[in-house]
Amino acid sequence: MTSTRGLEGVVATQSAISSIIDDTLTYVGYDIDDLANNASFEEVVYLLWHKRLPKHDELAELKQQLADNMAVPAEVLAHFKTYDIKSVHPMTALRTAVSMLGLFDEAAEDMSDEANYLKAIKLQAKLPTLVTAFARVRKGEEPVQPRTDLNYAANFLYMLSGKEPEAIEVEAFDKALVLHADHELNASTFTARVCVATLSDMYSGVVAAIGALKGPLHGGANEQVMKMLSEIGSVENVESYIQTKLDNKEKIMGFGHRVYRNGDPRAKHLREMSEKLTALRGESKWYEMSVKIEELVTGQKKLPPNVDFYSASVYHSLNIDHDLFTPIFAVSRVSGWTAHILEQYADNRLIRPRAEYTGPGMQTYVPIDER
Numbered sequence: 001m002t003s004t005r006g007l008e009g010v011v012a013t014q015s016a017i018s019s020i021i022d023d024t025l026t027y028v029g030y031d032i033d034d035l036a037n038n039a040s041f042e043e044v045v046y047l048l049w050h051k052r053l054p055k056h057d058e059l060a061e062l063k064q065q066l067a068d069n070m071a072v073p074a075e076v077l078a079h080f081k082t083y084d085i086k087s088v089h090p091m092t093a094l095r096t097a098v099s100m101l102g103l104f105d106e107a108a109e110d111m112s113d114e115a116n117y118l119k120a121i122k123l124q125a126k127l128p129t130l131v132t133a134f135a136r137v138r139k140g141e142e143p144v145q146p147r148t149d150l151n152y153a154a155n156f157l158y159m160l161s162g163k164e165p166e167a168i169e170v171e172a173f174d175k176a177l178v179l180h181a182d183h184e185l186n187a188s189t190f191t192a193r194v195c196v197a198t199l200s201d202m203y204s205g206v207v208a209a210i211g212a213l214k215g216p217l218h219g220g221a222n223e224q225v226m227k228m229l230s231e232i233g234s235v236e237n238v239e240s241y242i243q244t245k246l247d248n249k250e251k252i253m254g255f256g257h258r259v260y261r262n263g264d265p266r267a268k269h270l271r272e273m274s275e276k277l278t279a280l281r282g283e284s285k286w287y288e289m290s291v292k293i294e295e296l297v298t299g300q301k302k303l304p305p306n307v308d309f310y311s312a313s314v315y316h317s318l319n320i321d322h323d324l325f326t327p328i329f330a331v332s333r334v335s336g337w338t339a340h341i342l343e344q345y346a347d348n349r350l351i352r353p354r355a356e357y358t359g360p361g362m363q364t365y366v367p368i369d370e371r
């Protein structure tokens with residue numbers, strides 16, 4: 001038995017949700033460029049869950065269901081006040097809060113199709129409320145109640161700041177949500193599928209996925225990109241900073257990808273938004289620094305930026321705290337995780353691969369006094 005490091009190139013399941021073929025990303029057969037330019041996030045959520053685009057009444061129903069389920073139990077909100085919230089990473093808090101949601105869902109263990117679909121709606125609806133409440137409570141502010149008249153993207157920004165966002169902010173955030181919604185068998189989605197393939201419940205699958213997304217080699221990279229941009233500080237400093245990292249064989253966050261070889265098709269949309277939004281804020285330097293980093297890393301290492309690179313300056317321009325970037329990724333990706341969980345349940349088989357053993361050969365037990 002020989003293993004493949006990091007399961008590179010291993011085809012571990014079948015899925016009809018999203019595909020990456022020859023560097024083209026599609027959700028249910030729709031090119032990501034088409035969806036990014038035309039679809040709303042709610043339409044994409046429907047697409048991932050139902051494997052087709054919604055009609056008017058179906059979209060209206062989904063929006064209503066999301067609006068109806070945005071509130072989170074008071075006990076979960078109160079729990080944010082039971083620990084030193086300022087010292088806790090929001091992904092750690094989100095992981096625990098989502099696990100707590102399972103405590104308050106009477107249908108948590110109901111494995112019927114209807115109950116599982118409803119759990120997907122509840123999770124999609126409640127994640128923004130959790131992330132924004134956490135962000136406010138740690139600043140000593142009260143959570144803002146969601147508004148039923150705002151769309152999903154606008155509601156998130158509204159609950160975060162307490163102010164109704166501008167149209168351009170909503171448009172950019174909605175597009176970012178569309179771009180992050182699903183991505184074939186990425187590490188967090190695979191984690192979710194492995195978890196629920198034991199026939200564990202959906203909350204367990206999503207908690208496991210949040211844990212996997214948190215790492216800086218996956219969703220955590222967007223926060224690290226902003227940390228890097230902040231450390232560099234100005235366009236003039238880019239070259240020496242990046243050159244030193246490359247000389248020291250350190251990774252540049254937001255670059256490289258396990259599957260894409262010639263570039264991540266999502267990055268260009270985020271790059272465009274970064275240019276527009278940083279200019280609007282009078283802070284074009286974040287975009288200019290990013291472009292210079294891209295030139296250097298792509299020029300020297302042939303590594304193009306991934307989805308996490310330009311999303312950093314986009315979210316920064318929306319006045320979002322840097323450690324909320326990865327929780328926002330989760331707010332979008334929960335649509336994909338739940339779609340994959342539903343798909344796994346629909347045709348389940350335990351996921352249990354093998355390991356190539358590299359330990360010692362057969363040994364004989366030696367009593368502790370004789371060792």
Ligand SMILES: CC(=O)SCCNC(=O)CCNC(=O)[C@H](O)C(C)(C)COP(=O)(O)OP(=O)(O)OC[C@H]1O[C@@H](n2cnc3c(N)ncnc32)[C@H](O)[C@@H]1OP(=O)(O)O
Binds near residue numbers: 218219251258
């Ligand atoms: C949403 C997402 O999850 S997108 C990915 C987000 N993660 C990041 O941006 C973190 C930075 N990037 C990386 O760490 C990697 O490119 C990953 C994790 C995305 C992909 O990893 P893998 O497919 O395992 O590639 P691996 O890490 O083996 O890299 C292959 C080679 O490219 C180099 N390389 C890969 N990414 C980078 C990078 N960002 N900066 C510098 N060098 C890199 C590696 O050092 C390695 O070089 P070597 O062969 O000389 O040792």
Ligand SMILES: O=C([O-])CC(=O)C(=O)O
Binds near residue numbers: 185
């Ligand atoms: O697919 C991957 O390995 C990581 C990624 O880009 C994503 O999850 O969006």
